[in-house]
Amino acid sequence: MLPYGKQSISDEDIQAVVETLKSDFITTGPKVNEFEDVVAKFADAKFAIAVSNGTAALHCAMFAIGIEPGDEVIVPTLTFAASANCVLYQGGTVIFADSLSESLLIDPADVEKKITDKTKAVIAVDYAGQPCDYDSLRKICDKHGLFLISDACHSIGSEYKGRKTGSIADITCFSFHPVKHITTGEGGMALTNNARFAEKMRSFRGHGITTDFRQREEKGGHFYEMVELGFNYRITDFQCALGISQLKRLPSWIKRRQEIAAKYDATFANIANITPLRTSQNISNAYHLYVIQLDDHLDRDKIFCELRKAGIGVNVHYIPVHMHPYYQKLHAEQNIEVKCDIAAEAYKHIISIPMFPTMGDKDVEEVLKIVSTATVKL
Numbered sequence: 001m002l003p004y005g006k007q008s009i010s011d012e013d014i015q016a017v018v019e020t021l022k023s024d025f026i027t028t029g030p031k032v033n034e035f036e037d038v039v040a041k042f043a044d045a046k047f048a049i050a051v052s053n054g055t056a057a058l059h060c061a062m063f064a065i066g067i068e069p070g071d072e073v074i075v076p077t078l079t080f081a082a083s084a085n086c087v088l089y090q091g092g093t094v095i096f097a098d099s100l101s102e103s104l105l106i107d108p109a110d111v112e113k114k115i116t117d118k119t120k121a122v123i124a125v126d127y128a129g130q131p132c133d134y135d136s137l138r139k140i141c142d143k144h145g146l147f148l149i150s151d152a153c154h155s156i157g158s159e160y161k162g163r164k165t166g167s168i169a170d171i172t173c174f175s176f177h178p179v180k181h182i183t184t185g186e187g188g189m190a191l192t193n194n195a196r197f198a199e200k201m202r203s204f205r206g207h208g209i210t211t212d213f214r215q216r217e218e219k220g221g222h223f224y225e226m227v228e229l230g231f232n233y234r235i236t237d238f239q240c241a242l243g244i245s246q247l248k249r250l251p252s253w254i255k256r257r258q259e260i261a262a263k264y265d266a267t268f269a270n271i272a273n274i275t276p277l278r279t280s281q282n283i284s285n286a287y288h289l290y291v292i293q294l295d296d297h298l299d300r301d302k303i304f305c306e307l308r309k310a311g312i313g314v315n316v317h318y319i320p321v322h323m324h325p326y327y328q329k330l331h332a333e334q335n336i337e338v339k340c341d342i343a344a345e346a347y348k349h350i351i352s353i354p355m356f357p358t359m360g361d362k363d364v365e366e367v368l369k370i371v372s373t374a375t376v377k378l
């Protein structure tokens with residue numbers, strides 16, 4: 001089965017992990033800072049806080065901007081549940097926004113419609129690897145005094161109008177799960193240019209304690225204070241060693257993802273039944289996923305099964321979060337009516353086809369042949 005996404009681990013990656021395992025620090029050591037520094041530099045951000053996963057990074061962001069009970073946060077419904085769950089962890093209320101039909105990114109006009117006097121922030125999700133319409137979102141956020149958070153778990157290495165993802169929103173969150181662009185097994189990072197947010201997130205990662213073990217060792221003291229209620233969201237040094245090693249290959253991996261996407265685009269342009277997502281001008285799309293939308297008359301689930309049977313490991317990203325039983329129940333209790341018609345309709349027609357940088361040209365041709373045939377046949 002050709003999977004829809006797959007990590008690549010080199011001998012050099014393994015060597016880096018082994019060296020760190022043999023060093024004095026396997027957690028809260030120098031590799032954590034080094035990983036933060038190289039990612040911050042790569043993404044043009046002043047501060048970076050490495051954490052145990054992308055969900056933890058989003059939770060850190062919600063804490064830093066002070067989300068608390070009574071606050072509303074606008075989140076696109078077409079995303080992974082974690083983009084919304086982070087709001088609930090802080091006791092906030094999730095208000096779902098609809099998608100734009102061609103890109104399936106959050107619709108700024110729908111965001112503006114859903115703002116109330118309780119709204120405190122917008123979480124923009126760079127769905128499939130394409131940055132959202134940040135100019136419009138920033139304008140709306142500034143007008144209404146809202147924080148703009150970027151869930152960039154799909155889009156490390158992408159660019160919006162020449163600006164690196166990581167430098168645009170008030171806080172940007174990355175994930176290093178194995179299907180993502182670079183991996184640390186599990187891992188995540190929150191980036192910001194705001195020193196106060198950075199300090200809050202650093203403390204939140206470590207139980208709300210103001211110093212970490214290594215800082216105290218260096219000073220030779222034992223004293224520490226817990227000043228806020230935080231979590232243990234630490235990442236280990238050997239994971240960070242893997243991340244540092246992986247990051248070196250990220251630019252070439254993105255180039256390869258873009259090459260594969262160009263081949264897919266060129267073929268699908270001639271197939272009436274299939275519409276790929278549209279990438280806007282002035283965007284460098286990092287293509288975490290390659291999502292196609294099937295025409296109305298095609299049965300997505302039938303095609304999904306056909307493709308799997310033919311060895312193409314397709315997936316569906318995502319069931320809109322507001323349709324999950326947990327959110328249905330929660331929003332019924334909160335008397336919140338969710339209206340996200342475009343995302344709900346898109347869900348019936350989307351399929352993610354294989355997209356990872358170590359796919360060979362033969363793999364790409366095989367995918368194109370099988371996908372094209374399946375959609376014509378049914």
Ligand SMILES: Cc1ncc(COP(=O)(O)O)c(C=O)c1O
Pocket residue numbers: 053054055056079080082083125151153154175176177187188
């Ligand atoms: C859009 C989005 N946000 C958040 C996350 C959460 O990241 P993690 O799995 O590292 O916690 C994911 C991961 O799949 C994701 O796709």
